[in-house]
Amino acid sequence: MHGTPTAERRSLSQRLDALPFTRKHGKVLGGSGIGWALDAMDVGLISFIIAALAQQWGIDKGQSGLIASIGFAGMAIGASLGGLLADRFGRRQVFAVTLLVYGVATGASALVGGIGLLLVLRFFVGLGLGAELPVASTYVSEFAPARIRGRIIVILEAFWAVGWTAAALIGYFVVPASDDGWRWAFALGAVPAVYALIVRWGLPESPRWLAGRGRTEQAETIVASFESAAASRGGRTAASEPAPAPAPAATPDAGGPAAAPIAISSGGRLAALWSAEFRGRTLSIWVVWFCVNFAYYGAFIWIPSILVDAGFSLVRSFGFTLIITLAQLPGYAVAAWLIEVWGRRLTLSVFLVGSAVSAIVFGTVHAEAAIIASGMALSFFNLGAWGALYAVTPEIYPTSLRATGAGWAAGVGRIASIVAPLLVPVLLIAGGSGLTFSVFAVFFVIAAGAAWGLVDRRGTALDDR
Template sequence: MNPTASPAGSPDSSTTTAHTLTRSQRLDRLPFTRKHGKLLGASGIGWALDAMDVGLISFVIAALSVHWGISKGDGSLIASAGFAGMAIGASVGGLLADRIGRRSVFALTLLVYGLATGASALAMGVGALIVLRFVVGLGLGAELPVASTLMSEFAPARIRGRVIVWLEAFWALGWILAAVIGTFVAASGPTGWRWALAVGLVPAAYSLVIRLGMPESVRYLERAGRHQQAETVVRDFELSAGVTVPGGEFAGTAATGSESAGPASDASAPVDPAAVGTVPAADDVRTDGGIWSRALRRRTLGLWAVWFCINLAYYGAFIWIPTLLVDRGFTLTQSFAFTLIITLAQIPGYATAAWLIEILGRRWTLTLFLGGSALAATGYGLADSETMILAAGCLLSFFNLGAWGALYAIGPELYPTAVRGTGTGAAAAFGRLASMLAPFLVPILVATGGQALAFGAFAIAFALAAAAAFTLPEQRGRALAE
């Protein structure tokens, strides 16, 4: 992919030899480069480790129900403690990201939940495990919206949605890894679940790599008055794309944040207009009143509704699927193997969403996949054979995780820079309230009307999420609001 010239008659078309662009516009015009790939890989590995941690707890609960004889109520408490931490972590993490930077919060959250997960492997009782899962949730909840915000602020505008779906696709890799560890480690014996959780120490080490190797958001740096560092980061990305900027190399240091070297830089630079890709203008939205300002109120309500409903249905289903399969008479090993197969369907779901999101747009893609999730949940609730369970489960996994990819893409695009971390974090925090409720709701629904009633409720939640998604503004290809 190469930068394309602006069409004749467009605002970027010019007969002069230079054109003034802001740093954000200079990033938006670029093709996807190796620098983008490294950032995506670094963020994505952290994302995958998050997914591995969330996925492992479903296998741990199933294993503890066999080896410790814990009740469904205890299992619900273990799961909900993590989601309670995620609710608080998402809100606080978003606020911190707008104040101290995206990269710093990303690294801190990896460290917190990595160490807490490793400590969970040593828990000697349900109470200790509940407390440690809450701490794990604090780190995990803060990391996800911060990572998507950081990646959104670097991705080229023309393919930003696709890049965020690629980021979210790492979730599938982490969940698959959790299923593999659950199947071959957690199910290996009475202490297998401890060894499975011990793998969670990996993110603690990875956080050091994140902190040292990732650039900070240019938009955040500008708001913090660190213009020289912001200029260095932008020129690094331009150099990776083979795009030159008049004025020579900038001497600042992006990795360390030093601003002692090099000349002071304005927030814009002259650029050859032939190298400028066409990027539609951003929304003109005011942040007076924050995410509840008149301009942002409607999109905040719609985003919160989607987050609440998709969390309720997703975590209600996938946290309990291994245990519910055991309840149907399958062995622990069979249950975990079925879950692994179902999890593999996430990968084509993400791939399809990544393709559609720049063709149909964010709103239609999100709505379509949420509608498919509703139908798949209905089918799973009615499944009465191994073949039907696997088929409906794979469809549920396909559509649901494709919807998650589109949701993470659309969230950061709805808010200007000053409240982007706050807006995405607050929506995630509200959604976590539903994920706290889901583990308690499932045993009640199953006891009342069986799995058909439980998955019927999830289908309704997915349908409501689809309706809410359709109220969100379409941001395909647009620049992020400043």
Template sequence: MSALPTADGLTRSERLDRLPFTRKHGRLLGTAGIGWALDAMDVGLISFVIAALAQQWALTSIETSWIASIGFVGMAIGATVGGLLADRIGRRSVFALTLLVYGIATGASALVGSLAALLVLRFMVGLGLGAELPVASTLISEFAPKKIRGRVVVWLEAFWAVGWIIAAVIGTFVVSASDDGWRWGLAIGMAPAIFSIAVRWGMPESVRYLLSKGRVDEAERTVREFEAAAEVPAPAGPSRETETTDASPSRRTDGAVSAASPDASAPKVSIWSPMLRRRTIALWTVWFCINFSYYGAFIWIPSLLVDQGFSLVRSFEFTLIITVAQLPGYAAAAFLIEKWGRRPTLTVFLIGSACAAAWYGTASTEAMIIAAGCTLSFFNLGAWGALYAIGPELYPTNVRGTGTGAAAGFGRIASIIAPLTVPFLISGGGPLLLFGVFALAFAIAAIAAWTLPEQRGTALE
């Protein structure tokens, strides 16, 4: 620890940035990651429920499409509102509230007896899910040490694969086990409601958020707790910033947002201000295209396999195998994001996703379906990890939640559209046309990603 600079004269944000990764960071990551995994479990589980209900309730392709899409309508609204609330009432409070909302709604879904009731509850689930994801990545990015911030956020995103694998296991061994298997699967989804209690009282609030609200004593106390965990001595005197320091971003000569200015009268920036407009447009483009391709493909894969003649159980087994390939994709992205940087990693994984989607569209044998599906999982989820890492780094503290939430909310529009377009694309040109469109969307996202600024090794503000 002696190699670290003294804390005297550093801002509280700089004191956090200089710390090594400690058990306290690990507990924060684990707590947020469990919430993230539970999110993924819910999103993944609905793909298996759709396949089961299509047979049990004799649903049309349009009706099953709406089961998926209505949740994404809620996610679009939830992501936007959740980001705004995170900048006003805090990251921790919004995170816990969203877990409670979608956990209760998912459990209630197990009791429905009609399509209309299921659609209403899936919308409520979407509200919670949409708000939770960008808020969690923002909170983690604001605590992670600067040198490994991108890697830590990718580790958080890797919990998505864990949740999706759990969903695949539940789908394979619970949903397909009986006529009421889908109800038992959804009942398991109530876990987030219970977990939200532990989250609310066990997670620290963002230091940068606390400073932006003038809650200096709380911020100092939290920083000292992280310093104590790293066995780093706290400063003898006060930190350099004033109570309003972190709330007042100023312009730099390169057009980005600098570390906070002590001028409390500095105006709040907007994500559409001249210095942030280009990165907002590029980020929204990536979010839209990756949502369209990911949810269009992975929500429908179990049903598409059934349509190709595979049994429900066999299609679920294929999906489980394909899902496992997400884990090495995250691992590769976590390694490369601090080696190559955010922009190259995101771009390369999006290009890989485009190639894999094109390959899956031509797959005809079991071996090809599994190989192409695993490749798509590897690159697509690695791209997701890099995207969640780069998003919070593009904005200053007072609009960080808003910026990441708005991008996620815009992306959810694509996730609404994608499941609805799948039946029409399949009828118009089969899997080749469907996955060709997904490949094109990934390619557009790769172009937009390359225009984003590289933030590796830079301070958040």
């Protein structure tokens, strides 16, 4: 759609923003969140499986890094394509297909007999996983009321901690239990293939996307169902509550260029990301995504193996990793509260600086208590930063290119997640864990600075051009 939104379309958006949080919002959040948790479980499991295969198959660190990185190569492509497809075909459809793709590929990984086929399947796992995450955050953000939108997206991202904790539990109890433990871990990762069917038929399409495609009758039906849910619980709707302020990007800044129409073709959407209106925030969000991905996946994919190399047994290192993982949940909880109090940029940058400090400490300590404490701090701050990042990313673009913008930011980030697991062995040889985690700290600091190039839409309506 070209130009400014119609009055009818603005009305749909204002009605969505004025709603209280209802059971229907809970269904959208929970349905998307379970898919998010299953994604995290898959990503988390590979770190434990790599450590186990290093002992069973005798693979070296270079091969271990390749197993991790090939999945992230798939994620880079999946994130870029998934956003474009979601802006063209709808959020729900793409969300379900991506879950199906990576669920089937993960289950098939349980049957492999060598590293070659495992690499092929990990690539397809990455394709599905990479496409799902930015689509899910875009989808939920378009239902969330403006005044609590950031908090809801951080809660969605908190499902990642649930999935990663499940991975740590499987890694601790299942993977070391037998020579086939890693195969059973992969088999459990096939659950998303079944869940995809539930998502496909159980969740509504985004009414903002439907309205943007001219399907206003369907959009109206969905919004009306949410209003009915609010009325049944005695909540306020758009008729009784003032609409939120218009999004800043929907009107030109004083003395600045007017907001440009958004193209509806895939090529036009990609070009729009680098138009005068969006190029500053696109560059900033790409830098943040790249740096956070590099530091996060470089650290957390390798932590179990680093602890084994430090002299801890496989089971003991997995136990440490499980404890460290549990600190993710309070990190999300604090970020979910602060993001509507401090705003997106300040919350994101503070948690990134905390991640940098924690990384330096983790890389230099040797006592068990210090390893666990600094690892928990790294989990707390890093995952809180992820929550804020997923909250701010869909908000900086209008509906017509929101999934494209979020998908390409995630895709650029996945380039870093490809490089990091391959670079970690080199850094460990060159300077041990101290140098390795100091490099991660530098990336966190760069991301904290780049966060200030983003727009902060706390409490305001999404731009629906």
